[in-house]
Amino acid sequence: MKYANNILETIGNTPMVKLNKITSEIDALVLAKVEYFNPGHSCKDRMALKMVEDAEADGRLKPGGTIIEGTSGNTGMGLALAAIVKGYKLICVITDKQSKEKMDILRAVGAKVVICPTDVEPNDPRSYYSVSKRLAEETPNSWYVNQYDNLSNTQANYEQTGPEIWEQTDGKVTHFIVGVGTGGTISGVAKFLKEKNPNIKIWGVDTYGSVFKKYKETGIFDENEVYSYVTEGIGEDILPQNVNFDLIDGFTKVTDKDAAVYTRKLALEEGLFVGMSSGSAIKGLLQLKDEFGPDDVVVVLFHDSGSRYVGKIFNDDWMRDRGYLEDEITKAEDLIKEHIDKPLVVVRTEELVSHAIDRMRKHKISQIPVIDVNGFVGSVDETDLFQSYVADKNVADKPIREVMGAAFPIVKLGTPVEEVSKLINKDNQAVLVDLGNGKHHIITKHDIINSIK
Template structure:
């Protein structure tokens, strides 16, 4: 058996029991693995549905251009379908989204415009506004508007809901979903509640989003809105696809808990998923007191971990945000173990001859070069030798004439792995600003000393 094209492989994704990360959580916890869709996310389902509905209504015409604001996954589904159906794609996204998502969209031939995150939806620079402007300006174009296009939730009513009902043999008691556009939770939840009104639909929200407070109070509170790191869930407006009548409750999850749980799922369950799935599991763990041993819980695993390699799966990224504190040495701990010595620098206006004498007297081979107290470069024995072989008279010249690029700067949370990678033939050391604002130097010897201490 074969399929006529890649779009026919969308759906019928597996349901997999979680065993380790949910240890201590009452009930049977099942993950709906949407990464097996050809675009590696649940958004393939609604992307094709929106296109097909637009074709039927005449909104999307042959040879047209699809223009959409997307965090990446919807764009992937739209781009994939556009290739099969013969359309062009222009996507707007935010600078919060991972580089991997943007690169993936471009790999499918789409044009991607990156817009600022920290602006209101009505701001002309927002990715919502830019996509709407492009739709007006580009001939024969169509904007799916995944947030308010009800084909989004309808796709999940027709596909995801029935799949989960059949796979659990109607035993599902709870559905847990990260909420962004609202299509997945609203469409799937509507179908499941029609089958059994007692099924609980839990939406996972993030701090900086308006959903939870609006559900609980009916108030759209702009004070709830602020930038957050978690991708794929939360909003600063109310999409038409979010059916608050279907969703029984919202639970907020911090950026840190979402990121670390995403990482833990890969390490504890062997399932490589994205940030919104990590948030969904983190939310479930916070709500475990509401579950009973006989419950059957389905958690949507929305997308694939490969789109977050530079973020949630990057230890330096986690450390820089204070999310990860483990046994690995960092610049801070290396400095704490280092014998404290005053860093030797030399002013850029000093002569090459003075640099030679400083190196001789202190038995060092490289010195950071400063200008008005700021590190602007470095001078090494090899730099001096090469310069003097060409022009012996350079001894009296100022150092800035032969200095080279300075040592790399790292911050206190930089891992020993990254520091080691930066120290090479060109750089015998890295510089770091300590907590008092003083510049410190870390050499290979300091790393060895810290490891063996």
Template sequence: MWLNNILETIGNTPLVKLNKITEDLPCTVLAKVEYFNPGNSIKDRMAVKMIEVAEQEGKLKPGGTIIEGTSGNTGMGLALAAIIKGYKCIFTTTDKQSKEKVDILKAVGAEVVVCPTNVEPEDPRSYYSVSKRLATEVPNSFYINQYDNLANRLAHYEQTGPEIWEQTEGKVTHLVVATGTGGTISGAGKYLKEKNPNIKVWAVDSYGSLLTKYFETGEIDMKEVHPYITEGIGEDFVPQNYDMSVIDKFTKVTDKDGAVMARRIAKEEGIFVGYSAGSALQGLFQLKDSLKKDDVVVIIFHDHGSRYVAKVYNDQWMMERGFLDVKTFKDIINGRGTKRLITVQPTNTVAETVELMQQYDIEHIPVMNGNGPIGSVSENGLFQKVFNNPDIKSEAVENVMEKPYPLVAFETPVERLSSLITKENGAVLAKDEKGDYHIVTKYDVLQSLAK
């Protein structure tokens, strides 16, 4: 049996047990993997629902234009629905969102306006304000407003909550959501608590968001608000979709912890998730002391990792922000003490070089002149040459030397070093801050990775 259009594939996403990454938790953890929706995120659910309600209420008319401020995923859901239903789309987003998200929105026919992140919501340049302004300027348009449009949480009350209840056969004890607009946690949480009031609903927030402080005190404290990198969660205002009475606890997760955890999920569970899924699981770990053996935790994995390839899954981006704890050439050198670099001059003999190798128990020696490295000699290479011609021992090294070792930056990651060290090229060199040369061999790399 076929489906009539792509929108009919939304929902009924799988619930997948996490194993390796949660082995230290006392309970069962099940991930609701929402990237199986056609737009690769949970936002497809509420995007279609908001359009349907707007149509029913006469706010969205045939041939109209949908306008929305989005971090990317809601826009994707709206764009898919617009294609099927015959609407145009104009989306505003922030300059902190990944380029992939913007490109994807354009690929499905949307017009995208990128706005600055670090401005107040009321600022006329904010993506909230720009979307509202466009709704007054564009004829036959409707501003969806996912933050205050209660069809958002209705979608999760009608769909996400019932799916979780049925898939766990009513055994769910906790729902964990990294929350932004409040629709998922309020809608699904409300449904689940109606089925079992003892179910705990935990919200995961980001540092730089005011939601946690508001939940705890009822106070909107703008001092809590500061720029943060995590995408799709947290807010600098309180959307109307929040029903705080449904939520039992909030916890905040750092930008770094969320990004690192997302990468772990991909590597340890084979589930290629986005930034907010990493934050959600990190938040669960932060609350693990409240968990018991028989608990069944359902955690929302909001979207797909392909939206974050240039960010969370890019080593350089992670390292630039101090999110990736990687060992470098410098770490290897610092870890082995004050050993000096053994070198030879081009005029040194092969016999002298072999003697140095034996004296210092080393396999690789750079050949240096006053300008730096000009070649190299290796134990294996010399052995072959001396074996074939014993008289070569009296010759100058410059007559038998091999090509120089690659010269790399002192902060080069170990993973990069391992790709530069080959059978033909047994070491790499780097200069420290003082201008002194150091060498790293395959043996050094293996020792470093084993620690």
């Protein structure tokens, strides 16, 4: 009989899959190391188990103890599997930008989940780094994993992932590309592969809002590079000890939008249902296509499963809210389709300025068409009202007709976006769309900006 004694024995030996359609313009053999075949559905199972076993061996983790770690979700899942099999408790500290699926999965496998804000400095007491350390200090018989600086992370990939890639490519791999977060995967694989063949090129994929690329190229840790981003699992606002920059030949950066779009492309074009960092990885590979030749064997690692991003990347509303969906916007009708069901807010010439201000505040808008019995006769916007207030503090009690500007231009549903854009300028803040049957809707500068891809 062939069976594993427990789930931990099934970690590793993930398949290598040739990419076809999405890499059709690359003149090289491109292979994906698909890590969601691990039992915890990510590459982090490897290093999680290694870190636990090394901590057991040197006494840092004692029987019945509590494992504590800050995680974007995947390391937490790997630690949870180890904790279940080996009899430990687990506390996972996670940021609020991580997907709900990750949080729910961690709870499902017995972890206590502590959620921290994303947009704080690493040394802020509310950050998930700081909270993890504090919990470890306060919890008896606990062990703080610290995957960023725990070099067992790199060692796991040196012992497992690197050798698997070498064997699966029969030693013919020429390039290895992977998203970089803690740095354990890229550094461990790079160390092994370069020992086998120093000419193998190692490329890290970074995200905008992270410090890795600039630090590699200049040696400067630029805090101006650090800002919030959507992509999960890669990029950092710190320099983890597991990132061995000497072994990395270079970095390429990928936007949040491209990461999301290419994650979907992998599912639709290759049948690979992967997570957002894998979208970053394949887009990074495509950006590096000039580095590859016809005899090259390029390996890209896909970190985790798309099942953890169903409510995000694979949710049309989430994608559309962030402008990630590639909807074609060519005419006025396209600009208003997301809010066409909302009624047009108007104000009458004889109403008071205070009425317009109340309406702006209630509906959170910046401009309003003005009407009388004959139709549209003017407009007011917050700039007009502010200037009127500066000139006369009693303006709130004046009728709208005394402060209104020119009426907004009116266009048809089929008017090209380019023509609509030209009508919006510093003197004219909006355009009205004729819907027919005496109904109209409004296009603002905000709608035009949201249409930019």
